[in-house]
Amino acid sequence: MTLNNVLPVGGDEQVNILINNGKVADVSSTEMVDTVASLKLTFERAMVFPGLINSHDHLDFNLFPQLGTITYNNYTEWGKHIHEKYxxxxxxxxxxxxxxRAQWGVYKNLLAGVTTVINHGEKLGIADDIITVFEETHCLHSVQFEKGWRLKLNNPFKKALPVNIHTGEGNDWLSCHEIDRLIKWNLLRKRLIGVHAVAMTEHQAKKFDAIVWCPESNYFLxxxxxxxxILRQHTPMLFGTDSTLTGDWNMWNHLHIARESRLLNDEEIYRSLTVSAAKTWQLNSGEILPGKDADIVVARVKEGLTGFNAFFATQPDDLLLVMHKGKISMFDESLLKQFDETALKNFSKIYIHGVGKYVKGNLPQLIENIIRYYPEAKFPVSLTKSV
Structure with missing residues (x-):
């Protein structure tokens, strides 16, 4: 397969990308002569970037509305409040x-251009067919909510796995102190990946292999x-959305909040979604280079925008193609004429803001099945084009 005439984010020259056996085979600014490729897609005014890596989500919690009406001191206060009020x-x-619920969580990520999501919670065992659901972590909820967390943290049979844990999710002394407790009890010196870290200090950050930043969730709670x-000076920064309990379904809206905060520059935010995340989770993705998994997104460029301005202006309806390990998981209706009819047999059509998208699998049926249990469910897609 070849993807032709696409501009890498931050690049100044259009390239063509050759994909073989699920991996990037070549990236070149010259025309590729490929007699093997069964599909050759050509784009106009389009940019390309690695499939996004969402380093924190609870896949089975993405049918909840945002719950909470006040500003909380920490996550335990929020948890108590919502279980009483809602x-x-x-x-x-x-x-x-x-x-x-988990299947919808997967689609929520796909529709935003995410090709890998790190799920926080019990292992769901979801097949990695349309995106990678990464669950190869030692997942603990938090110091406050995980029963027997000290023993679980020091489980010798999981020593090789990174510990994926909420920590410092608050703005009070309790939230800062729990980070110290976590560090103190990490007796096996396991790799710690801390999620949220709102109360984290520079000294504490040095003890973590990475921090997952979830700005919209943090501001909401x-x-x-x-x-x-400050923390980025001591440990890598990754990016996460958390679930719709505390944030919008659309990762691009989270990225707008991150950019407007000016706490990280454009390149740092971009790397937190791509190469930095891939390195931390030890994934063969995050870059479009020969030998890397072909996790690739192509998006329409808005008029007059270039570079990171074009990237951060992207919305789900702008996505032209989402590819996972060399196989197409979603494509825009404008590309339909470049496909043959047999290619559509495993896809279903939906609309995002009136723009038609073909997604792998039967998403309309999934929505129908969910509504049978929960008629009030709200989805950011429609099954018919709005007038």
Whole structure:
């Protein structure tokens, strides 16, 4: 397969990308002569970037609305409040089988151009067919909510796995102190990947292999986010959305908030979604280079924009192609004429802001199945084109 006439983010010359056996085979500014490629897609006014890596989500929690009405001191205060105030709302969503909820969580990420998501919670065992659901971590919820966290943290049979844990999610002394407790009890010196880290200090950051920044979730709960401008000097920064309990479904809206905060520059945010995340989770992706997994996104460039301005102006309806390990998971209706009819047999059509997209699998059926359990479910896609 070849992707022709695409401009890399931050580049000044259009390139053509050759893909073989699920990996990038070549990237060149010259025309490729390939007699093997069964599909050759040519784009106009389009940019290309690695499939995004969402380093924090709870896939089975993405049918909840945002819950919470006040500014909280920490996540335990928020948790107590929502279970008292929103019992009925929570119960209604939990009636949906976890498999259906998790499947929608996967599509939520795909529709935003995410090709790898690190799931936080019990292993779901979801097949990596349309995106990679990464669960090869030692996942603990938090110091406050994980029963027996000290013993679990020091499980010798999981020593090789990075510990993926919420920590410092608050703006009070308790939130800062729990980070110290976590560091103190990491007796096996396991790799710590801390999520949120709003209360984290520079000294604490040095003890972590990476921090996952979830700015929209932080502002929603705490009206404050991690000082990633300081923490980045001591450990790598990754990017996460968390679930729709505390954030918008659309990762691009999270990225706008991150950019407007000016805590990281454009390139740092971009790397937190790509190469830095791939390195931390030890993935063969995050860059479009020969030998890397062909996790690739092509997006329409808005008129008059270039470079990172074009990248951060992207919205889901601008995505022209999402490829996962060399196989297409979603494409825009404008490309339809470049496909033959047999290529559509495993795809279903939906609309995002009135723009038609073909997605792998039967997304309309999934939506219908969810609505049977939860008629109030709201989806950011429609099954018919709005007039």
């Amino acid at each position: 019992k009925a709302e929570i119960a209604a969503v939990l009636k949906i089988p976890v498999t259906l 705490l009206n404050k986010t991690a000082r990633v401008d």
